[in-house]
Amino acid sequence: MTGQRSDARRNYQRILAVAEAEVAAHGAEASQEQIARIAGVGSATVRRHFPTRRALLEAVFQERIEALCENAHRLSTTEDGRTALLEWLHALVRYAVSARGFASVLSYEPPTEEPSPNSCGSRIEAAGSPLLQRAVRDGAVAPHVTFHDLLTLATGIALATEHHKAPATQADRLFRLAVEGLSPEHGTAGKARSE
Numbered sequence: 001m002t003g004q005r006s007d008a009r010r011n012y013q014r015i016l017a018v019a020e021a022e023v024a025a026h027g028a029e030a031s032q033e034q035i036a037r038i039a040g041v042g043s044a045t046v047r048r049h050f051p052t053r054r055a056l057l058e059a060v061f062q063e064r065i066e067a068l069c070e071n072a073h074r075l076s077t078t079e080d081g082r083t084a085l086l087e088w089l090h091a092l093v094r095y096a097v098s099a100r101g102f103a104s105v106l107s108y109e110p111p112t113e114e115p116s117p118n119s120c121g122s123r124i125e126a127a128g129s130p131l132l133q134r135a136v137r138d139g140a141v142a143p144h145v146t147f148h149d150l151l152t153l154a155t156g157i158a159l160a161t162e163h164h165k166a167p168a169t170q171a172d173r174l175f176r177l178a179v180e181g182l183s184p185e186h187g188t189a190g191k192a193r194s195e
Helices: 002-029 032-039 043-049 053-060 062-075 081-098 102-106 120-137 147-161 167-180
Strands: none
Touching (some): 002 032, 002 053, 002 102, 053 062, 053 102, 062 120, 102 120, 102 147, 120 147, 147 167
């Protein structure tokens, strides 16, 4: 039985390593069958460890999610709520742009009655919502803005720039535009721009 568990752990690690490379090369549409072939396991083994494509992608991006959550926690102690929220949101956009498929994992899904607390979206929301709530309390963000609005904005920017010749530069530009608004007299994103 112990041998089976260690085989399962090795298979899991091998599948995950191959999935990371395939997702980096092909984005969220990376073929699970191709991942199985390269990892030297059957498709059923991949599905046993990762029953859905979303589960596989969430495992691939686990470290990025952890880093975003830690960043949100660190920023929660800064003095300016607006700056903290914009810095974190900008980091989310940059993460989503730098890793193919990440924006697809984070793309907005209507809330369900019982969302999985361990899903990427739920963990990101749990980390980022306090930053938004603080900025709203400080009067720096309109009270009608929801966390899902911000998540949709961040993933939309990442998805829209994914195939651009300079995706990070274009994403930064769109992020600044979203924060500043269309009217020059309302431009207030200088702090986000300096990152």
